[in-house]
Amino acid sequence: MPAIEVFIPESQIQARIAELGAQISADYAGQTVVLVGVLKGSFMFMADLCRQITVPVRLDFIGTKSYEGTTTTGQVQLTKDLDRAIEDEHVVIVEDIIDTGLTLSYLKLLFAQRGPASLKVAAFLDKPSRRRVQVEGDYVGFTIEDKFVIGYGLDYDQRYRNLKDVCVMVG
Numbered sequence: 001m002p003a004i005e006v007f008i009p010e011s012q013i014q015a016r017i018a019e020l021g022a023q024i025s026a027d028y029a030g031q032t033v034v035l036v037g038v039l040k041g042s043f044m045f046m047a048d049l050c051r052q053i054t055v056p057v058r059l060d061f062i063g064t065k066s067y068e069g070t071t072t073t074g075q076v077q078l079t080k081d082l083d084r085a086i087e088d089e090h091v092v093i094v095e096d097i098i099d100t101g102l103t104l105s106y107l108k109l110l111f112a113q114r115g116p117a118s119l120k121v122a123a124f125l126d127k128p129s130r131r132r133v134q135v136e137g138d139y140v141g142f143t144i145e146d147k148f149v150i151g152y153g154l155d156y157d158q159r160y161r162n163l164k165d166v167c168v169m170v171g
């Protein structure tokens with residue numbers, strides 16, 4: 001069993017998400033937002049972020065697969081599409097982490113072709129030093145150095161998603 005260390009504590013996560021929610025609520029005043037969570041890593045961020053947004057929201061989820069173990073394959077596959085069309089909707093993609101940027105650039109291109117009224121990105125974490133394609137989040141929780149993080153939705157081999165803090169494995 002690897003030892004686990006807290007990297008971003010729950011209290012700091014929740015405080016930052018309250019700020020992001022307030023910012024999104026102000027930016028979309030008078031409108032309805034469609035939050036699209038990217039499965040599975042974003043599920044906890046989605047749950048906390050949507051409760052901090054005060055404008056009407058609709059939730060949808062999309063499934064992608066691009067990771068095997070701790071190294072990216074460079075391939076993005078759709079494993080689940082949206083349930084409803086996003087034409088003329090104000091869409092915010094809700095991502096766990098922008099790493100190489102491959103997933104997000106794929107999704108932005110895919111969604112842009114579907115004619116949304118607007119398209120933005122909320123990313124819980126951002127690792128800019130790992131970028132292979134140029135893509136940015138509009139709402140970013142924390143910018144972090146190049147570390148493999150787990151917890152708060154993020155897995156190692158499908159485990160640890162339920163941790164309340166963002167953690168790193170040590171030893």
Ligand code: 5GP
Pocket residue numbers: 041066067072095096097098099100101102103104147148149150154155156
């Ligand atoms: P991308 O490389 O396409 O930007 O990110 C693809 C996905 O890889 C992310 O949505 C996330 O699920 C996973 N990923 C990237 N970096 C990490 C990390 O540090 N920890 C974990 N657990 N998953 C990561």
